[in-house]
Amino acid sequence: MASGVLAPVVTAQEAPQITWEECPPQVDISTAQCGSVQVPMYHADPSAGDISVGFIKVPARDQSNVRGALFGNAGGPGGDAYSFFGNTAMNWPEELYNEWDLVAVQPRGLLGSTPVDCNTPAPGYDEFRMLTQAGAFIRESCELATPGYTASLTTDNTAEDWEWVRRALDEEKISILGLSYGTYLGSVYATRYPSHTDRVVLDSAMAPSLGWNGVMASQGPGYINTLHDFFAWTAENNETYGLGETPLAVYQAWSNRIVAETGTNPTVAPPPARVGDVPPAFAWAGQGGADVMNTVAPTGVALQGLATQLLNPGSNQAMSPLLNITRGTIPQPSTWPNLAAAIAGQEPVPDVSGSDMDEYTQMALANSTTMQRLVMCNENAVAPNHLEVPRAAWSSLVTGDIFDASSTYFSSGLACSGAAPTSGTQPVDGSQLDVRPLMIQGTSDPQTPYHLHGELAQAMDAHVLTVDGPGHGQTVGSLNPSVTAAMLDYLRTGTTDVNWAPGLNPTP
Known part of the structure; x- marks a missing residue:
């Protein structure tokens, strides 16, 4: 290949067996089907044992005219797959539910797949050490109940989990709808398995080389x-x-x-x-x-x-x-x-304490938070800026400025301190795809800034649809008709001539 990126050689092998299961509580679409497959804990070393990876499938309503399987990822890392396509609150376009089998693979480490268990604090950490070696504390705590598992929580392994689910579902090709971090994960899969990839929608793309201190x-x-x-x-x-x-x-x-x-x-x-x-x-x-x-x-x-x-x-x-x-x-x-x-006092301020959450939701939120940190520290490829440590400590310990603390906690290196990366940035290259990807990017997106989208767009040779205005996740919610129409046109035909769309202007 001209790019120098070689797809894995896939030998003929028996398809993974699906264990069909009851869907978790967050799924409220009656036709949804939930299952799991056994996959290697480390795809590069199958002898290390197996884990379970869950998934949800919402069959197209019109099975006589189904256009194929659309694999989605909610981002994060740590976004819930079951909610992404299985909860009506996401408000996807009716056309998606009518014309595609919607599939989302629950990322390893989350509830529904083999969850990482971080409930037992690692011994030997006082408050100061938990602050100065936060990455090590979280990793060691998670290793107590799930030994050997934490280092496997990487994009490298998760992309291979997709391939095992694709084979289990007997889909020759899949289309991809990746949101935020899902743009990177979906691109990694498409790079490795171009012959099994059809259309690719990259919504609010992250820059892989900035993972993760640079992203934050x-x-x-x-x-x-x-x-x-x-x-x-x-x-x-x-x-x-x-x-x-x-x-x-x-x-x-x-x-x-x-x-x-x-x-x-x-x-x-x-x-x-x-x-x-x-x-x-x-x-x-x-x-x-x-x-x-x-x-x-x-x-x-x-x-x-x-x-x-x-x-x-x-x-x-x-x-x-x-x-x-x-x-x-x-x-x-x-x-x-x-x-x-x-x-304005016209509506109550929502409760953020979690006191009104049921036990399952509280457990899922805690699980997602620790899983996300593990992935980010396992993959961190950006050196910390230690000059930001005082600013991070000031924001988090003195002023409580959550706008500043959230970014400086990572950029300073405090978030992953003591936890060396276990995986590198994965190659992304769209040159072997039959259909050019579509990237949708907002000019005022706070989470994946517009000026950084070019890295993934160039690597994947994506057609970029610029949305003029704020918003992270331009395809979610069917609220921007211009974006929805362009996405559906692309998924149906493999192309779109739309380069620009107005941003969403909410109605009071």
């Missing part, structure tokens, strides 16, 4: 920009929410709610002030006054946060349900109306 570092500025986009959208809809006519005014209303919840204010940088934000006494200063406000604003909110923490011992912005809901939902513009309504 890139999200810091993206999240803040998207937060400012949300404040601007809310200001444009002031008649509905009454939170202010400028982004900064909305920010202040949002900050006031967080102060009411925790006793201290958020320290994430506010949006730029506009002329309308200048106090009346200084209105004569115009834009110059706004520029002065912008110069001092970031330092001002940080100092205000420290002052309120001193005045209210034990206060921490990270304890705010509204702050956590904000960071968790702003990547999807479809959630903005509910978030704005919660800030």
Whole structure:
């Protein structure tokens, strides 16, 4: 091959046997079928033993005209396969359910496959060592109950799990719909098995070479920009929410709610002030006054946060349900109306404590969190920037700024400290595919920033559909008709001439 990337040689072998099982609670589509297959714990060393890999299949409603099997991955790593195609809340286009057999393989390590068990803390770790060797602590804790398993949680092995499920289902070719991390996983599979790959949709692509410290570092500025986009959208809809006519005014209303919840204010940088934000006494200063406000604003909110923490011992912005809901939902513009309504007091702020979750959901969430960390540390190929350690410690231990702490925890190296990688970045190359992949990328995506999509697009020779605006996961929810139409056209025909689409503008 001109690329130098060789697909594995697959010899004739007996197809894996499927054990059909009852679907887990998150599946609410009555026609869904759930099963599992036994696969090697390490595909490169079958003698190490086997594990179970679960999957869900939702047969096409029109079996007389089914177009084939569409394998999906929800991203993460650690996204739940059963919910991806098996839960109606995902709101996929009706055409997908009508025309394709939808299949999602539950990533190894999660409930439904052989789960990694990290419930017993590794001995010998005090609080300081758990902080400074977090990666080692998690890996050693998981090894206690599932010895030898943690190092197998890699994209390398998970891509091979897909191949075993494909063979078990007797599908000659599969199409792929990968979201976020799923763009990398799907590309790895397509690179290894081009003869078994048909169409490939890459939604919100990550840059493989940045896994994982670099991926997390890139999200810091993206999240803040998207937060400012949300404040601007809310200001444009002031008649509905009454939170202010400028982004900064909305920010202040949002900050006031967080102060009411925790006793201290958020320290994430506010949006730029506009002329309308200048106090009346200084209105004569115009834009110059706004520029002065912008110069001092970031330092001002940080100092205000420290002052309120001193005045209210034990206060921490990270304890705010509204702050956590904000960071968790702003990547999807479809959630903005509910978030704005919660800030305005028109709707209750959702409970993020987990107290209203059933036992299975709590267990699944904890399992997904540790599995994700294991994959990220096993595959980390980006050297840490130790100069960021003080900033990471300050954000997580002092100010509680979850916008800053989430990215710097990885970029500083703290997240994977003590846990050396077990797997490298996997080759991706679309040159052997019969059908050119389609990549869909938002220009203001906070989680997989637009300026980084070119690495995977070039490697896979993908046709790029640019979506002008915010949003991570452009195909999810059937909410953007232009994107949905282009994706369906591509899946049906293998091509699309659409290069650009408007972003989703939520309706209040």
